[in-house]
Amino acid sequence: MRVGIAGAGMAGLSCAGGLAAAGHAPVLFDKGRGPGGRMSTRRVEVGGRTLTFDHGAQYMTARDPAFVAQVAAWEAQGVVARWPAAGPDAWVGTPGMSAPVRALAAEHDVRWTTRVEALRLDANGWTLDGAETEPFDAVVIALPAEQAAPLLAPHYPAFATTAAASRTLPCWTAMAVFAEPLAGVPDVVKDAGPIGWAARDGAKPGRAGMESWVIQAPPDWSQEHLEETPDTIAPTLLALFAQHLGVNLPHPVHLAAHRWRFARSRPPADAPGALWDGDGRLGICGDWLLAPRVEAAWLSGRRLASLMAS
Structure with missing residues (x-):
């Protein structure tokens, strides 16, 4: 699959690594000017x-x-x-x-200073508005819960509700x-x-x-x-x-x-770690789905990649 990933922090890059290892082609988009996110220097x-x-x-x-x-x-x-x-x-x-995030980002196609404004799905696949027009086979949202919710709402209200219930x-x-x-x-x-x-x-x-x-x-x-x-x-x-x-x-x-x-992040007690809809080919990952730690962000990304590759 060619996979568009919104967010190139630890979770998004970890997911990209897992997908690439399984033979998929991830492309990441991030509004920041370079690697780091909440691990910025x-x-x-x-x-x-x-x-x-x-x-x-x-x-x-x-x-x-x-x-x-x-x-x-x-x-x-x-x-x-x-x-x-x-x-x-x-x-x-x-x-x-930011050094380990930079090391991960160097392994992938990352488009910096690119904000994903919305998601669109048609017969050709997923399009990330604000990123590029070429469609993707699948899409991953690896953003804080508050930023993920409005992207998810038009397509996956249940996923959006999960994100909206989380407060960072x-x-x-x-x-x-x-x-x-x-x-x-x-x-x-x-x-x-x-x-x-x-x-x-x-x-x-x-x-x-x-x-x-x-x-x-x-x-x-x-x-x-x-x-x-x-x-x-x-x-x-x-x-x-x-x-x-x-x-x-x-x-x-x-x-x-x-x-x-x-x-x-403040994940709920029953946080799933990652969410994936195989029919629609949309997934979400991030520390807010597991635990408020750098390690949890990495694990969430890998968990989603495993779900997508299975």
Whole structure:
């Protein structure tokens, strides 16, 4: 089958890998400018140096045997490394979290800066409006639930209802760089009131080594402040971080914020992992169909590919 996949994040790329291994021809479309999605790496110039921030997913775990094997392959390629500061089974991309997604994307035909606006089905197959006019034998939706629902509704109301019932939680993220190390502060701070997570990003394996920090608010705080501006959120989160530490932080040489409107999925207890209609040849995958983890996104994509190939 020639398969059109809307979404080239971890789930979509994993599905593409499974389909290609089974002899199918996937083509992926993504609105982003390059690989990453919620595993994106932000690049900034600070003092003549290019610094990176893992401003989305901070790390990933590997527990399922299939994903353990995938992570081992990435380790052999040099695109992931262990990060003990986050836990004994924590892995990060090197030199940024987007590295394993980039490695997967390099194996496939991915059309970046292409937003799928709608799906159309006729006697020739599926057409992805906004992507290209040539029809596909099958289509996969590998997007957050809120973005998947309107694409599915005209064709598969039951699938759309499943997507509409899932709500992805938001996350505000601040990125800060200091001229000097923050003495006495551990590399990871988590579950500290309005600070859901803070990490010394520059201390991760393969990083530049500057005193760069990523500070993330928990979902409830992020939802409460969802429509505020980055210029307001960045200093607010930094002040809350300083308050938790009980110190006066030095003035940062760089400070910015990013809003993830769709950050952490909330799958139902009976989440199916992936959905496939063999008659209509339409499937959906994503972490919101399994669990809110990078590993779950990969497993969901592979599960859908297996359903499609059977």
